[in-house]
Amino acid sequence: MKKKISRIFEIIYKGSIRVRIYGLFYLCYPILRFIPIKKNKIVIDNYWGKGYGDNGKYICNYLLSTDKKLDIVWLYEPKYVSSPENEFPTEIRYVKNRTFKSLFEMYTAKIWIDNVRKNFSINKRKGQYYIQTWHAGFSLKNIERNVADKLPPRYVKRAIKDSEMCDLLIFESSDMIEDVPYTFWYEGLLYRKGVPRNDIIINPKPEVIDKVYSSYNISKAKKIVMYAPTFRQNYDLKIDSQFLKNVVSFLSEKFDKEYVMLVRLHPNDTKSKESIFQDTSFGNTIIDASSYNDMQELLCATDTLITDYSSTIGEMMVSEKKCFIYAYDYDHYMKDRGLLMDLSDLPFPISKNEGELKKQINEFDNDEYLKTVRRFKKQHNVFESGHASADIGNIILEQIES
Incomplete structure (x- = not known):
């Protein structure tokens, strides 16, 4: 027995920080298991420790509006959130992710909320309730079980x-994925009446738009175009700075308005930022918005979106704003991941090179565009209720009060 205990301590001592934290936690388990679950505690994670954003934010905002006595804990990573005291509402406690304390908060919470798969977690206790909000607003790409052979075995x-x-499980409304439970290896309850973070897309607030413009010191006389490419699993995004400048020029000339571009890279894309922003001649025309903690606020302020295979097209369908698909690496991407629908079947102008994109912008007809988008939404059951945050918040309150 002494040898076994000694061996455990040796593994903990020589292991990574992660192993040490887990080891310490489970060494304390004989005591921890007597600590009860705190019924009003909610622990939230956003993209493995990012700031106050995505679905968790909008569920929180609703819960805070109810004036219920709740203990809400947000798990954050300092590399994403440098000043948590300035980012989170005062009613929310923030705890550093991947620490003993974060595991303890999870262990004693009644409710867990996450939008990605947990990669630093304990096993759920009896009596706890876990809500997976997922992080996509529209299913264009093959995901999870449907591409299990292309995903890392550890992730699966x-x-x-x-x-x-x-x-x-909260998942968007469309019929793009035929069998959602199968795709997610899931047998529990589903909520498909809207995505909490999209309530603000249905009910945009002027103060949110003003906040985005103010954050980047953009004149209200200018329009915002956002470039938001998706993540490439096995190769890097390749976009040169001149292309971004040209897109701004194309839009400004077509719509006779001065445009500013926000570049919003995927949370998993850490390499592209350096290559794109090597250009020092951008001035105030091309702005890096990758670290802004709430994509939905950016979308509220955006006039036009340029993207590729990103689920953000779902928000553009709902808001019926201008959206152009720029799929310069279509053939390569199809081999890498694949799509549920051919790009040509989407209700957006499609281009595979800069010349085609310029042509699509020059020939854009908003009336025809709206007809196409609305027809697609009806055909594929794309909708947002506008009150998903309240629906999920009330489910949480019912669990807490039961």
Whole structure:
């Protein structure tokens, strides 16, 4: 027995920080298991420790509006959130992710909320309730079980365990994925009446738009175009700075308005930022918005979106704003990941090179565009209720009060 205990301590001592934290936690388990679940505690993670954004934010905002006595804990990473005291509402406690304390908060919370698969977590206890909000607003790409052979085995194992713990999965409304439970290795309850973070897309607030313009010191006389490419799993995004400048010029000339571009890279894309922003001649025309903590606020302020295979096209369908698909690497991407629908079947202008994109912008007809978008939404059941945050918030309150 002494040798076994000694061996455990040796593994902890020589292991990574992650192993040490887990080891310490489970060494304390004989004591921890007597600590009860705190019924009004909610622990939230956003993209493995990012700031106050995505679905968790909008669920929180609703819960805070109810004036219920709740203990809401947000798990954050300092590399994403440098000043948590300035980012989170005062009613929310923020705790550093990947620490003993973060595991303890999860262990004693009644409710868990996450938008990605948990990669630093304990096993869920009896009596706890786990809500997986996911992070896509429209299903264009093959995901999860449908591409299990292309995903890292470690991720697949983690995804299956995550789904086994999950009590409620929030997923967008469309018919793009035929069997959502199968795709997610999931057998529990589904909520498909809207995505909490899109409530603000349905009910935009002028003060939110003003906040975005103010954050980047953009004149209200200018329009915002956002370039938001998706993540490439096995190769890098390739976009040169001149292309971005040209897009701004194309739009300004077509719509006789001065445009500013926000570049919003995927949370998993850490390499492209350096290559794109090597250009020092951008001035105030091309702005890096990758670190802004709420994509939905950016979308509220955006006039036009340029993207590729990103699920953000779902928000553009709902808001019926201008959206152009720029798929310069279509053939390569199809081999890498694949799509549920051919790009030509989407209700957006499609281009595979800069010349085609310029032509699509020059020939854009908003009336025809709206007809196409509305027809597609009706055909594929794309909708947002505008009150998903309240629906999910009330489910949480019911769990807490039961």
